Amino acid sequence: MLRKCCRPGCNNSAVATLTFVYSDSTAVVGPLATSAEPHSWDLCESHAVRITAPRNWDLVRHEGRFAPGEPDEDDLTALAEAVREAGRGERRRSAAADGPARGADTPSGPPSPITRTGRRGHLRVLPDPES
CATH class of the missing domain: 1.20.5 (Single alpha-helices involved in coiled-coils or other helix-helix interfaces)
Structure with a gap:
């Protein structure tokens, strides 16, 4: 499903994603994220090339055209x-x-594959399709 630009009144398709790195006072305009995130904003090309960063912040912008x-x-x-x-x-x-676990008499084999899914920071953890 195509996502729309988040700017009010704009019905254009989104081609870029705006995120803020608060710890570095940096705004980043990059290619469209693969999924919509609650703390990022999807922009059409017109708004992506014209957006400015807050005062005293740096703006990092994707070079070239947005696909x-x-x-x-x-x-x-x-x-x-x-x-x-x-x-x-x-x-x-x-x-x-961590070293060996307490009370372990035999060495543990290879780690078991992780099958749970969830979120960790800004990344999604997905199961391996080969498992």
């Missing part, structure tokens, strides 16, 4: 792989820091 429609399948696959690899590395580091 209408859905993201490329290759882009989504690459992003999913990068997030999956980062998650594996984080679990390995945290397991090494």
Whole structure:
């Protein structure tokens, strides 16, 4: 389903997403996010190129034209792989820091696959379709 620009009175299709990084006082206008988020704003191309940041804030804007429609399948696959690899590395580091569990007599085998879904910060955790 195509999303519309969030600006009042604008019925154009959204092609960009505006998010704010409050800790850095930065506004970011980038390609359209894959799903609507409560703390981001979808903009049409006209509003995306004209939007300004609040006073004393930096504005980071996507260079070039915004592509209408859905993201490329290759882009989504690459992003999913990068997030999956980062998650594996984080679990390995945290397991090494925690050391063996108390009362464990035998070494544990490979970690069991995570099957739950949920949210963590601004990312969605989805089950692996291969599982």
